Amino acid sequence: MGSRIDDTTVPLVICEVCLKRVAKDMTRQAETPNYVAYFCSDKCWDRWHAQHGANPGTA
């Protein structure tokens, strides 16, 4: 039951910014206190950090 993706064995995640489906291996990730956010590109990653004001923590 339910839909199944046969095209790929790679798990898909949704970009936190543009909501595009991307292969998990291709994403950048940001850990928040509540969840892990995924991003399709550096551009989305930068935008998310600009909006949330969160730094990765590496100075």
Ligand SMILES: [Zn+2]
């Ligand atoms: Zn994106």
